[in-house]
Amino acid sequence: MIQSPEVLAAKNKAATLSIASNTILIILKLAVGVMMQSVSVLSEAVHSAIDLVAALIAWFSVRESGKPADDVHRFGHGKIENVAGTIEAALIFGAAFYIIREAVHKLQTGTVEIGSLGIGATVMALSALANYLVSRHLLSVASRTDSVALEADALHLRTDVYTSVGVLGGLVAIKLTGIAMLDPIVAIVVAFMIMKAAWDLTKTAFFHILDVKLPDDEEALIHDAMKRYTNRFIEYHKLRTRKSGHIRHIDMHLVVPKQMTVEAGHTLTHQITADIEKCLPYSHILVHIEPCPGGCERCAVECPKVGGLSMA
CATH class of the missing domain: 1.20.1510.10 (Cation efflux protein transmembrane domain)
Known part of the structure; x- marks a missing residue:
């Protein structure tokens, strides 16, 4: 950036x-x-x-x-x-x-x-x-x-x-x-x-x-951006933030339905990073996609719905 x-x-x-x-x-x-x-x-x-x-x-x-x-x-x-x-x-x-x-x-x-x-x-x-x-x-x-x-x-x-x-x-x-x-x-x-x-x-x-995390109010903006996509992924975790001069470095793991295509996952991450960059300029964002392991009750109920929205 x-x-x-x-x-x-x-x-x-x-x-x-x-x-x-x-x-x-x-x-x-x-x-x-x-x-x-x-x-x-x-x-x-x-x-x-x-x-x-x-x-x-x-x-x-x-x-x-x-x-x-x-x-x-x-x-x-x-x-x-x-x-x-x-x-x-x-x-x-x-x-x-x-x-x-x-x-x-x-x-x-x-x-x-x-x-x-x-x-x-x-x-x-x-x-x-x-x-x-x-x-x-x-x-x-x-x-x-x-x-x-x-x-x-x-x-x-x-x-x-x-x-x-x-x-x-x-x-x-x-x-x-x-x-x-x-x-x-x-x-x-x-x-x-x-x-x-x-x-x-x-x-x-x-x-x-020393790579301390971003201030709480800035991390709150990241969480607010993620809330807009809660119906398109299972969860996100391992959120890490730091700042180098004017550049903010943000990375996280995003768990998606295992049937989501690579193209759909790529599109979703681009939309998420674009939203975060709107509220936190000069951000370098890396999102690591992880497939949901499946087999749980939540996955059986939600994954078909989530997957459909993701590929729309």
Whole structure:
């Protein structure tokens, strides 16, 4: 299930926008943070630097994941996005620990002097606005294209919105109270918010590498599709689901009347897979046909009816 050129172009465009936005914000935050000697503003610069790395990883992964299956990667390249998301999560954890270390050092030494609060507050406000707009766009594209990498990048930026607002609030509080020690405290709070985002991203990206099943609501759609064909097969079992990047892999065993022809069984499976694909796009579905062993009371009553419908 390869995404169309239009979808791939939209993913690449979104990832490029994220790179450009983060590059500009890093320059602004770093310049202002050094000028102010503010660990909270510098922590935001570090956060944006990690977001830039994440954006670059996302840009690379969406390009690679769009490649078709080949002789080496028979199931496609979709899991590159999951790997990218996991790497991004690890980078965010690292950034959070770095921020905490710097903030604790400031608290221990007691050397906190903050200047140019107005400029810092302006940069934080601009950062929050820019990241909100870019993250909203990324989430929209991620939802439309089912991209784990873009979703991860969007979550990074959405967290940056909250942390920028937090730093902005801290700068305002310093301006009102004159207590410069609030700066490293705000930085620590920002770091914990970053760690929360990293954990959420880990759950989204890493666990799919372990081939966890699809979410319950998505599996419910599969069961709903199967209910529409209950009069044409005996039962289905061994349903297995997993996700690789944007591609969902679904397989099951379908028990049919033993007198059903190969052609009728083939037609039935095509109808079932088409229905599932309507509600779960980019699904690769494999249905293994099994003949009913026969001889049971249910088979004697239902099989003639089921078989007739199947071959209609």
